[in-house]
Amino acid sequence: MISLMINGERRKVDASPDMPLLWVLRDQLGLNFTRYGCGQGLCGACTILLDGEPVRACMTPVGELAGRRITTIHGLEGGVAKLVKAAWVELDVPQCGYCQAGQVLAATVLLRKNPKPSDADIDDALDGHLCRCGTYRRIRAAIHLAASRLGGAP
Template sequence: MIRFTLNGRPQEIDADPDKPLLWVLRDDLGLVGTKFGCGQALCGACTVHLEGEPTRSCQTRIGDVAGKSVVTIESVNGAVAEAVQASWIKLDVPQCGYCQSGQVMAAIGLLTSNKKPSDAEIDDAMSGNLCRCATYQRIRAAIHEASRLLGA
C-alpha cells in the first residue's frame, strides 16, 4: 500500500511501486487533467507538483511519492494559481488546449519561486513544455500578466 497526499487529502493506493504516477492519476484515480504527451518527460504535458516542485509524472514512479504531497491541475489554488488562470483566460492562451494543464503547472511553479521573471527566465522555466500550436508568445505574455496581478 502506498500512502501519499493528493490534492491536500490523504491517499492510499495498492499499486506496483514502479507504475508511473501519471497512470495512477489517470487510470486508477480518474484525474484526467494531467495529460500523456510523450512518456519520456520531454514535453511537459504530464506536469504535476511534487512537494511544490513541477515534476513530470510520466517518469515519476508511484513508489517514489510515498509520504509526499502531489498536486494536480484539478486542485491548484491560491493567489499564484488564480493569477495564472485569470491571465490565461484574459489573454486567450490556449489554442487546442492539450498542453495547457502542464503549461499552467509549470507557470505556477515559476511564479511561486520568482514573482517577476524576465523573458529569459520565463523561456528557461517553460522550455521543457512543448506546445504544438506554438502559443509561446501568449504563454509568456500571460506569465507577465500574472506577475502584474501578483503585484510584482
C-alpha cells in the same frame, strides 16, 4: 496498497511501486487533466508538482512518493495560481489545451519564486514544455500579465 497525498487528500491506490504516477492519476483516480504526451518526460504534458516543484508524472514511480505532496492542476490553489489561470483565460492562451495544465503549473511555480520574471526567466522555467499549437507568445504574455497583477498574492 500505496498511500499518496494528492491535492491535499490522502489516497490509497492499488499499484505496483514502479507504476508511473501518471497512470495512477489518470486511470485509477480520474485526474485526467494530467496528460500523457510523450511518455519520456520530454514534453511537459504530464507535469505535476511534487513538494511544490514541477516534475513529470510519466517518469515518477509511485513507490517513491511516500510522504511527498503531489499537486495536479485539479488541486492547484492560491493567489498566484488564480492570477495565472485568469491571465490564461483573459489572453485566450490555449488553442487545443492539451499541454496547458503543465504550462500553468510551471508558470505558477515560476511566479511564486520570481514575481517579476524576464522573458529569459520564463523560457528557462518552461523549457521542455511543448505546445504543439505554438501558443508560446500568448503563454509568455499571460505570465507577464499575471506577474503585473501579483501585488502580494501568496
